[in-house]
């Protein structure tokens with residue numbers, strides 16, 4: 001937001017400049033921690049596009065920091081000439097592309113947007129107080145016309161779908177899942193990502209984390225209108241869940 005105000009709307013105010021310098025410094029430090037984490041990532045962390053995230057964050061924070069120094073009055077307006085301007089433009093383009101195209105085309109930064117909205121419209125706000133409600137609802141077995149849960153991705157509510165997009169693929173659920181540890185064909189992280197695939201349409205070939213034990217990545221797919229079971233996800237994957245809840249206790 002500060003970057004948009006200062007560099008998008010041209011509000012070259014010294015206080016805003018210093019605030020943006022502080023924000024980009026904090027972002028740079030955070031990006032260094034992410035880079036350190038990604039140097040030798042544990043198996044539970046997804047790889048793929050997530051591996052380029054620290055580089056994008058570093059490019060974004062360094063470019064905006066240097067570009068803001070003249071706004072704060074620390075460097076003269078024309079410092080560095082066209083060469084520095086071109087380098088900064090490249091860095092800004094890289095960082096901004098990661099932010100905006102990543103959000104809209106399913107890149108890692110999608111979680112930042114979806115996660116904030118998911119927290120605002122969380123379906124089980126009682127969990128913020130320490131509860132571990134799963135939101136499971138009893139089925140109406142008396143009414144033959146009552147829906148039995150969710151059949152297709154489009155049957156999820158909008159904020160359930162938002163919750164899938166908010167997943168950062170940290171793998172805490174994978175590490176806490178006893179079925180996964182026991183080699184059963186279930187990985188809660190992949191199950192969430194399969195629901196993301198189901199909404200967008202396609203296959204799970206791009207998933208860059210651990211597969212369901214014993215299942216090959218790339219052989220499952222679906223779309224919002226296709227039944228989930230035995231398309232996106234095999235029935236045995238769902239039956240591997242024992243509803244033991246360590247995932248909902250440990251993965252907050």
Ligand code: SF4
Nearest residue numbers: 167168170171173251
């Ligand atoms: S713990 Fe939550 S955010 Fe992390 S991978 Fe599992 S579902 Fe995604």
